[in-house]
Amino acid sequence: MVNLSILADQTGISEEDARILRGLRAGIEAAYEELIDRYEQPIYSMVCRLTGNQEDACDVVQNVFLKVFRGVHSFREHSSLRTWIYRIAVNEAHNRRRWFARHCRKEISIESEGPPQANPIECAKDPGRSPYQQVLDRENRGLVEQALRRINPVFSAAVILRDVENLSYEEIAAILQVSLGTVKSRIQRGREALRHELTQQPDSGLAEVMAYQ
Numbered sequence: 561m562v563n564l565s566i567l568a569d570q571t572g573i574s575e576e577d578a579r580i581l582r583g584l585r586a587g588i589e590a591a592y593e594e595l596i597d598r599y600e601q602p603i604y605s606m607v608c609r610l611t612g613n614q615e616d617a618c619d620v621v622q623n624v625f626l627k628v629f630r631g632v633h634s635f636r637e638h639s640s641l642r643t644w645i646y647r648i649a650v651n652e653a654h655n656r657r658r659w660f661a662r663h664c665r666k667e668i669s670i671e672s673e674g675p676p677q678a679n680p681i682e683c684a685k686d687p688g689r690s691p692y693q694q695v696l697d698r699e700n701r702g703l704v705e706q707a708l709r710r711i712n713p714v715f716s717a718a719v720i721l722r723d724v725e726n727l728s729y730e731e732i733a734a735i736l737q738v739s740l741g742t743v744k745s746r747i748q749r750g751r752e753a754l755r756h757e758l759t760q761q762p763d764s765g766l767a768e769v770m771a772y773q
């Protein structure tokens with residue numbers, strides 16, 4: 561029997577990841593179910609923001625997990641399962657966007673769900689959260705997501721991974737397979753592009769929110 565602690569120490573992945581990985585490679589159904597339960601919703605949410613279309617996101621997510629299940633035996637444990645799955649998801653979402661760009665399909669915006677929340681300008685005064693996080697879960701979330709889809713996908717992906725998914729710079733670098741310096745540059749340029757897009761909506765209150773940066 562494989563010692564999970566030894567496997568984790570040797571590969572750099574967590575003991576929990578090692579346990580799930582061992583189950584996946586053994587074809588244990590419970591391991592597949594646990595992986596889906598843990599990652600399906602966050603991956604779907606991220607892909608929705610990257611593609612701008614819920615139906616497309618569903619297709620992308622299916623492709624992501626098919627690639628995960630088919631590639632589990634060749635996965636080299638130099639990163640966490642999460643990093644590996646997010647990398648596949650970002651690449652698949654970019655591929656989908658490029659395909660539709662070539663076919664001139666108009667992107668469909670994602671409607672925000674739930675009743676309007678508090679004024680985002682008031683929430684911007686909270687120093688513990690970034691303006692992006694404050695706006696995304698309130699009444700102007702839809703506008704922010706539309707703005708993210710209007711900027712270069714290379715930059716929007718970095719902003720989404722950092723400011724929405726709350727991943728570390730190191731995780732983002734591993735997902736995007738670029739250097740830390742490149743990650744920070746993309747995030748900065750993405751935030752600047754997003755700020756520019758949002759300030760074109762003067763009546764929404766977003767211009768005032770972004771001024772707090």
